[in-house]
Amino acid sequence: MRLLVSACLLGVGCRYDGQSNQLPQLEQLLKQHTCIPVCAELFGGLPTPRVPAERQGNRVVTRDGDDVTEAFVRGTAEVLRLADLYHCRAALLKERSPSCGSGQIYDGTFTKTLTLGDGLTAQMLKKHGITVYGESQIEELIGSRPFFFSI
Numbered sequence: 411m412r413l414l415v416s417a418c419l420l421g422v423g424c425r426y427d428g429q430s431n432q433l434p435q436l437e438q439l440l441k442q443h444t445c446i447p448v449c450a451e452l453f454g455g456l457p458t459p460r461v462p463a464e465r466q467g468n469r470v471v472t473r474d475g476d477d478v479t480e481a482f483v484r485g486t487a488e489v490l491r492l493a494d495l496y497h498c499r500a501a502l503l504k505e506r507s508p509s510c511g512s513g514q515i516y517d518g519t520f521t522k523t524l525t526l527g528d529g530l531t532a533q534m535l536k537k538h539g540i541t542v543y544g545e546s547q548i549e550e551l552i553g554s555r556p557f558f559f560s561i
């Protein structure tokens with residue numbers, strides 16, 4: 411299937427610290443799905459490396475106190491546009507990120523404390539009916555191939 415995938419999971423060094431979160435199962439994922447790399451933070455115009463940010467309610471704020479909500483909203487709109495353009499019905503996104511996190515994110519205190527909630531991009535994708543998987547659920551995407559008997 412066509413899958414939106416957090417670019418950092420595909421090996422792109424777009425994390426706030428310039429590193430990636432390349433998946434150990436990347437080769438298998440690419441064999442089974444057409445992956446569209448997306449990074450809402452870069453799409454929104456933020457640089458790499460950049461000061462880390464966390465959600466504080468409807469705002470996204472950097473550790474230095476700068477409000478970067480506008481960039482996150484702009485980047486999310488671009489991800490939604492690509493989801494539509496490529497007819498993606500599912501996304502595999504980096505867990506705990508203020509953009510890509512799904513189900514649990516950092517709580518806005520920059521103390522590595524998790525709280526229930528979604529990153530802005532994950533939230534909007536779900537709102538548009540796109541199923542969001544985190545990287546800990548990757549087996550659901552690569553372990554679901556039909557089993558063929560050879561005769």
Ligand code: SF4
Binds near residue numbers: 426450504509
């Ligand atoms: Fe990775 Fe998403 Fe953060 Fe970009 S916005 S670095 S894709 S987690």
